[in-house]
Amino acid sequence: MRCDAARPLLSEGFDGALAAHDRRAVDEHLGACADCAAFKTGLARLRRELRYEAVQDVADVAPAVLAQLGLDSQRRRRPGAPHRQEPHGRPPQERWPRGWPPPRPRPSQRQRPPRRSRLRATSAAAIFLAAVIAGASFAGLGGRRASEVRAEDLPQRVQSAQSEVRSLSAQISVVERGWHPQVPERRLSGTLRYSSPESLAVHLTDHTDYPSDQWVPNDVAVVITPGQRWSAGPAACPREALPSCMSPEPRVESLRGREPFPVLDPAPLDLVVPVRSFSDAGPPEPLGRRSVGERAAVGVAVTAAQADPLLQGLRQAGAWREIHPGDRVELWLDEQALVPLALSVIPSDDPERALWAARRGYRDAAAAPYLEVAFEGVRLNGEVPEAAFPSPPAGTAARDAGFRAGSPAGQLPAPGWLPPGMRPHMEGVVDQGGEGIAVAAWTDGRAWVKIRATEGWAGARLFGDLGPAPHRVELGATGVAYVSGRGHEVGLHAEGLDVVVVGSLTEPALIRIAASLGLVGRPVPPDWAEGGAASLEAARRALPGLLLPSELEGFAPPTVRIAGDIVTLTFFGPGSREFILTQGPGDRLSPPLDADVRGVGVRGLAGRYTPARGELEWVESGTVVSVMSHTLSVAELLAVAASLEAG
Amino acid sequence: MEEPDPDTVRAAMAGDLDAFEALVHAYQAHVRRFLRHLLGDAALAEDVTQETFLRVYRRLDSFGFRSKFSTWIFQVARNAGVDALRARQRRDRMAQQLPPPRAAPDPSGRVEIAAALAALTPRLREAFVLIEVLGLTYREAGHAVGAPEGTVKSRVFRAREQLVSWLCDAEEEQRDAL
Numbered sequence: 020m021r022c023d024a025a026r027p028l029l030s031e032g033f034d035g036a037l038a039a040h041d042r043r044a045v046d047e048h049l050g051a052c053a054d055c056a057a058f059k060t061g062l063a064r065l066r067r068e069l070r071y072e073a074v075q076d077v078a079d080v081a082p083a084v085l086a087q088l089g090l091d092s093q094r095r096r097r098p099g100a101p102h103r104q105e106p107h108g109r110p111p112q113e114r115w116p117r118g119w120p121p122p123r124p125r126p127s128q129r130q131r132p133p134r135r136s137r138l139r140a141t142s143a144a145a146i147f148l149a150a151v152i153a154g155a156s157f158a159g160l161g162g163r164r165a166s167e168v169r170a171e172d173l174p175q176r177v178q179s180a181q182s183e184v185r186s187l188s189a190q191i192s193v194v195e196r197g198w199h200p201q202v203p204e205r206r207l208s209g210t211l212r213y214s215s216p217e218s219l220a221v222h223l224t225d226h227t228d229y230p231s232d233q234w235v236p237n238d239v240a241v242v243i244t245p246g247q248r249w250s251a252g253p254a255a256c257p258r259e260a261l262p263s264c265m266s267p268e269p270r271v272e273s274l275r276g277r278e279p280f281p282v283l284d285p286a287p288l289d290l291v292v293p294v295r296s297f298s299d300a301g302p303p304e305p306l307g308r309r310s311v312g313e314r315a316a317v318g319v320a321v322t323a324a325q326a327d328p329l330l331q332g333l334r335q336a337g338a339w340r341e342i343h344p345g346d347r348v349e350l351w352l353d354e355q356a357l358v359p360l361a362l363s364v365i366p367s368d369d370p371e372r373a374l375w376a377a378r379r380g381y382r383d384a385a386a387a388p389y390l391e392v393a394f395e396g397v398r399l400n401g402e403v404p405e406a407a408f409p410s411p412p413a414g415t416a417a418r419d420a421g422f423r424a425g426s427p428a429g430q431l432p433a434p435g436w437l438p439p440g441m442r443p444h445m446e447g448v449v450d451q452g453g454e455g456i457a458v459a460a461w462t463d464g465r466a467w468v469k470i471r472a473t474e475g476w477a478g479a480r481l482f483g484d485l486g487p488a489p490h491r492v493e494l495g496a497t498g499v500a501y502v503s504g505r506g507h508e509v510g511l512h513a514e515g516l517d518v519v520v521v522g523s524l525t526e527p528a529l530i531r532i533a534a535s536l537g538l539v540g541r542p543v544p545p546d547w548a549e550g551g552a553a554s555l556e557a558a559r560r561a562l563p564g565l566l567l568p569s570e571l572e573g574f575a576p577p578t579v580r581i582a583g584d585i586v587t588l589t590f591f592g593p594g595s596r597e598f599i600l601t602q603g604p605g606d607r608l609s610p611p612l613d614a615d616v617r618g619v620g621v622r623g624l625a626g627r628y629t630p631a632r633g634e635l636e637w638v639e640s641g642t643v644v645s646v647m648s649h650t651l652s653v654a655e656l657l658a659v660a661a662s663l664e665a666g
Numbered sequence: 667m668e669e670p671d672p673d674t675v676r677a678a679m680a681g682d683l684d685a686f687e688a689l690v691h692a693y694q695a696h697v698r699r700f701l702r703h704l705l706g707d708a709a710l711a712e713d714v715t716q717e718t719f720l721r722v723y724r725r726l727d728s729f730g731f732r733s734k735f736s737t738w739i740f741q742v743a744r745n746a747g748v749d750a751l752r753a754r755q756r757r758d759r760m761a762q763q764l765p766p767p768r769a770a771p772d773p774s775g776r777v778e779i780a781a782a783l784a785a786l787t788p789r790l791r792e793a794f795v796l797i798e799v800l801g802l803t804y805r806e807a808g809h810a811v812g813a814p815e816g817t818v819k820s821r822v823f824r825a826r827e828q829l830v831s832w833l834c835d836a837e838e839e840q841r842d843a844l
Contacts, residue, residue: 030823034797034804061830069779069799080698080712081690084719085683 020048025055033062184356185464186403187213187291189394193223193333196389197381198340199261201230207237211394212407213291216444216462217280219243220408221290221333233262238269239337242408243286245445246422249273249411252337258380270336273411278422279445279460280469282484282508282521287332292357293350306349311360312395316351323348323364324596324650330364333392341379342390343372344596345652349388356399363388371653374630422449427457431472432518435535437461438528441468468522468532476517481549483510483519488578488589489549491542492530498540500533501549502526504578504591509533511540553579558586559666566602566644567666568659598648598659605643608636619653621660628653635660667696667736667802675735679726686726690719693736696800697743703795704747706784714750718743733809740802740810744792751788782832786825793818794825 025048028041037045049056193207209223220243225236239252251271256264280286306318323330324344342364351361366372366383376383383389411417424447431446440463449456454476460469476482481489481501485508489501501510506526511518511533520533533540543549559565561581568574568590577588577600585603592598608627617628619635626637634647635656644663646656670689677685697718701711721742729738783791789811796807797818804815804822811818 026827027820027823030826031819033826034822057834058830061834062826065779065826065829065833066798079691080694080716080719081687083716084690084723085687087716087720088683088723 020044022048022052022055025049025052026058029055029059029062033066184213184292184358185215185400187211187358187397187399188401188403188407189358189397191221191223191333192393192395194391195340196387197383198338199258200380200382202227202234205237207239209239210407211290212403213288214403214408215464216467217243217245217286217288218403218408219286219288219290221287221335223333223337229262231262233265235262235265235267237337237339239335241287241335242411243277244408245279246277246424247273247275247417248277248284248286249415249417250336251412255338265338271412271415272336273415273417274420275417276419276422276449278420278447278449278458280467280521281420287328287335288523289328290332290359293326293329293352293359306351308354309351311351311353311393312397314360314397315354316360317354318349318351320347320349322346322367322596326350326362329359329362330390340381340389343367343375344650345369345372345655353397358397358399359392359394360397361393362391364390367652369652369654371630420449421451422458423447427459427472430455430457430474430516431459431470432516432536432538434470434520434532435537436531437468438463438466438524440464441466466523468520468524468529470518470520470532470536472516472518474516478544478547480547481510481512481519481543482517483508483521485510485519485549488580488591490576490578494530494534494540497534497536497538499542500530500540501543502530504575504589504597506575506591511536511538512543513538513540553581555579557581558588562586562602562604562642564640564642564665566600566639566642566663568600568662569664569666570662571659596648596650598646598651598656600659600663601645601647602642604641605638606641607638608643619657621657622663626660628656667734667800667806668692670735672731675726675729675731678723679729686723689722689735693739694719696736697739700740700743700795700800701747703783703799704744704788704792705751706780710750710754714743714746717750718746721746734806737802737806737809740796740800740806741812744810747792748788779829779833782829785832786828790821790825790828793821794829797822 025045028037028045031037032042032045049059189211191207191209191211193205195205195207196203198205205225205227207223207225207227209221212218212220219241221239221241223237223239225238227236229236235253237253239250241250242248249272251269254266254270256266304320306320308315308317310316322344323342323346326348327344329350330342330348343366345367347365347367349363349365350359352358353360365386365388366376368385381389424445427446427448430448441461442463444460444462444467446457446459449458449471454473456471456473458469458471460467462468471483473482485501485503489503489508489510492500492502494500498511498513501512502508503510507523507529508519508521509526509529509532511520516538518533518536518538520529520536522529522532524532555565555577558579558581561584565586567588571590571592574590574592574596577590580587580589583603585601588600590598590600611627611629613629613631615630617630619626619628621635621637622639624637624639626635628635630653632647633649633651633656634645635653636643636645637660638644644660646659648656651659670692674685674688678689694715698711698715701714701718702708705711705714718739722739725742729735783795786794792811793807793813796802796810797804802810804818808815808818813821
């Protein structure tokens, strides 16, 4: 196939399914033609740039149009037209035809807000969320194509929605089931307050009726303000020992000298706009539109692994049950501001999940939510008083993370470029008894970026917590940089200075900032942990017949490590989904290290699965292959295995 | 794109202004977005959005359920957009095909996209915007612009060729500048 035939097919393929034979022919051509591959990349980029549109308040032309028509109709009334007498008298819900999305209510039309159910002392028989979604009108999926487009848009829209939320205040309600056999259901309620860029306070009060006074209510508080963070809640203790192991004194942790946007212990900002829960996603499964409370919401379904940043936001302190990473999370986001309004976690029907639950003593009913969270009374960009972020309880000893605000004294390179709207937020030095780390952070009110730099970094691995398998990018004149698997961190190893750029921006933006620092990034020395990073071509040469997954969606190209004739490929996907594919010559598996091992059929061969390591192994044509993951279920690992092809 | 309840459309055709208002609320965002990209001018797009719905009301008689309502609305919007462009052209006597300005590389990339879009001929631009930005099918877009499916497909491809080529050039310039 020649380029002039391939390119129109590429264009057509971007708009919908190509016939299978066309797709194969195009893929083959792409394999050999760098120009057409570049064209395809250009198409993808064009699509990303165009779908990236900030959420705005939509102006309403209806009044002007109607006014104009009113003038017209005074001159000439349409036969049979009902004369428009009562202005905005009846509430909207009564007028619109069923199944038709109601318009955004205008202030003059607002009646009493729909009844919102309050948590009652007796547990509700009905699904909790249904009680919260009063007057819900499910607008359905319309044309399938429409909702596909919206679901694809969502990650970019969430990214761009970041700058629209300056503050948020909401009531939270939580229902958790299955925490303990004697406590089948727990109900908590509280508040969420947020003030950009990084002040967050979550307070939850436990309303559950426990069987006895021995049980300590799960009253939880987490408060984060510039430079400080504290949390309080009952210490978790082993399930088998409940309730006697519970201490009546809450565990209080307090930290000062907290640098802005710390990577290791970030503020759960995904509670406000779930950027990280989507930033790596392939198109999430759409659930349509519906009203949650008074607000129009768009729903998506993702896995718990993907929504982990959001879920962990509520569980920063206190004693909670576990969530399986493969479980389904149905998430409803406000259609305009893309803040979470409701979510439920539903067990997946993966047989491995059943084992996981059995081992922990959970008896989750199939297809029934075991965790439901609702955000009600959401007020955006209103005033959030300082009292919303209280200080830690008196007498709490605070740990010091070592950050001191001030001028980083020239150690920090200044970025030559930042996205528009970014202003300096905080800067200073983190002193952890060694070389100081200079830190500077910028924010546009919600999105943020931070640069950390240090001299005399001893090495052995890249500075900046880039994770186990960063990949290398060429910056042309400014050398090389390393990007973490998640794409949130970009590291530079320069002469006498090691720098990392981290933020809630897109990977290209972070790379661009790193490239603008006026530094030349050098490749890491070969004896560093990242020194073995290689290319797929080198991997193919090291191991002919290298197996590669053929049907992955939403996963970035793998990071490659070669050690002799063993090739390790690490694939990062949406949320925290990742897996490691290792292959090397051999004709049998090594003896199992764990007692808990299951035989499974893999690609028609006998393999084994070790749940404790999340590892699936088998031998195929003289190669020992392993697929390992802590966030994918065994069914997903088997699917990955089934899709492997010699690439 | 969601289709309205046929009863609502019929009510609007019969002169029910409340039903018509529901239609305005449902489609104004899509129409505005389409016109914004088609005209390359947010203020003008605002005016033409209003004009579109005025025309929709006045021409409801001619709708007749022969096509999808959403497609028909885009037809009206597109014609209103073309009329506005011609009026402005007559007024300003400015050539429609301006090369994209390359002087200041824009970090977000969006000014470049808008400029590149503006440099397409209106036929290529409208087809591309309907497919890429609004997610219509080739057939729906064909109805909206009055051309066969195959023509729309080829216009979208040609638009993409030009846009990708301009963006690559712009990117090279940016990299040299960095």
